[in-house]
Amino acid sequence: MNDNERNRNLAALISDKIRREGPMSFAQFMDMALYHPRLGYYARTGDSEDYFTSVDVHPLFARVLAKFIRLEWEKNFREGPRFTVLELGAGGGKLAGGILSWLSQEARGCFERVRYLVLESSPERLKRLGKLKKEFGPRVEVLSDPSSLWPGSLNGVVLSNEFFDALPCHRVVRRDGRIREIRVGEGFKEIEAEATPPIRSFFDWLGAAPAEGCAGEAHLLAREWTALLARALARGTVLTIDYGYESAELYSEIRPQGTALRHLRHQASRDFYRDIGLADLTAHVNFTVLSKEGAEKGLMSRPLVSQSRFLLDLGMEEILRSASESPDARTRLRASSAAKTLIHPEGLGGTFKVLLQNK
Ligand SMILES: C[S@@+](CC[C@H](N)C(=O)[O-])C[C@H]1O[C@@H](n2cnc3c(N)ncnc32)[C@H](O)[C@@H]1O
The missing domain is CATH 3.40.50.12710 (Rossmann fold)
Structure with a gap:
């Protein structure tokens, strides 16, 4: 058509x-x-071709989020039997793929234990998500709706990038x-x-x-959605990245x-x-809707921060440094200009906010 x-x-x-x-x-x-x-x-x-998200800017973004996931796992879930990451509105799977690749190389223990759920409603995007299962095996589960997210069924991290604005x-x-x-x-x-x-x-x-x-x-x-996530999460963190x-x-x-x-x-x-x-x-x-509803359902919000603050606090510079060690000049240039787009207060770094909610 x-x-x-x-x-x-x-x-x-x-x-x-x-x-x-x-x-x-x-x-x-x-x-x-x-x-x-x-x-x-x-x-x-x-x-x-109508918008690009931080995910599209450069794999650096996925690497920083992967580092966040590894830190959450080390702090709270290393001893537990199960650790789940649920990504809302996962699109074609670029962010999930980037996160899982980084974990498989840099955080093997976390990678071996993670169950990664990608939730997406678009039939076309769901087809593309299938290839994540081929690449990363049964640790990836593709969900087309939240009906299997039973109360208390999740221990881990729920993350989304540009889900709520859509x-x-x-x-x-x-x-x-x-x-x-x-x-x-x-x-x-x-x-x-x-x-x-x-x-x-x-x-x-x-x-x-x-x-x-x-x-x-x-x-x-x-x-x-906030009420649903608060109910589904037994213990863990909801990470929401979006503009608002x-x-x-x-x-x-x-x-x-x-x-x-x-x-x-x-x-x-x-x-x-x-x-x-x-x-x-x-x-x-x-974001007040997310934090107020969350608080009423047991999810405690931290103060809203800019994407720039969040990425820098997680050591984006260090991750950028390793990308900058590439012998290829074009790769180095791409990484440093992407980092500016992701962090600059007048670019995505300032427009996008990050809300962390814990249970
Ligand atoms: C703006 S896109 C962002 C995609 C991706 N997270 C990124 O950062 O590039 C929003 C995504 O959320 C998905 N979505 C919207 N409502 C949804 C729902 N109720 N259940 C699952 N996915 C949904 C859309 O199909 C779309 O892929």
Whole structure:
């Protein structure tokens, strides 16, 4: 199917649903646009040309995360029988592959004992994850949904990079002190409606909302995922890497239109209803949702830090030094320019935040 057909078919499918059932929530729209199993953005084959993540920048990123995993194992799990790493939204497996390769070379004890679960919902990406099993054997398990993550079933590390920003979210606007929902009506016209009870109770629970006259997002699914992870984890750490803010900053009047964005070929815009199925849709993460829900379910958060701080604290410079010892000048140059992109406060290093939560 070519891009035009994908776009036409998916737009028709969504329009038809709206015509039959009335305006849909933005979360429903985002869910269909991104995750329709055949026509959605994440059902497309090949790697994205619309965004790149830290994982794509250089294998250095995976090596630093592998070092984090080794440290967690040494500190808390070396004596235990089982150590599990669960990676949420593992994409095509580049990060998992990089982590497992590094562990197999630099932390054999941890590598021998780890059970590495990759969770991914995109059928196309799930196919690509299969090759991790070939390379790293039965220690890798591929999950297409979280149904096997029983309460208390995980001892180890849950990690994600750019998973939470890809979760469908609701959009709202505040008028005369009241939260109104932005829904998607016929002809993809946005309609303001009374907020549904789940949205109202989300903001009541959070104790924060967009400033007067400003739009913003309600991260109901992020809250559900945090509760699920808190339940599934018996003991260990949740490591979340993503862009976003805490509530006060996220909902301030300097962001009158909220943070939901459409990304197409590295261009960001708010034309959510153009190129449906061909463009990525995202929203900044509300880290307060993760830390508050986590705290209520037994996951204690450490203060949010920048990716740059996190990578440097873990000894990224030392890992970079060994990459810089390559006899090949191009390899050395690539590593040092990637390190700048990953660490620089005006690059990914400052935009991305790291939240660590322990149980
Ligand atoms: C922005 S991509 C990030 C991919 C990868 N972590 C990286 O850093 O390159 C988000 C990924 O999360 C996956 N995803 C979104 N919702 C999911 C869900 N409910 N269950 C499993 N995977 C999901 C998407 O299919 C996609 O591969």
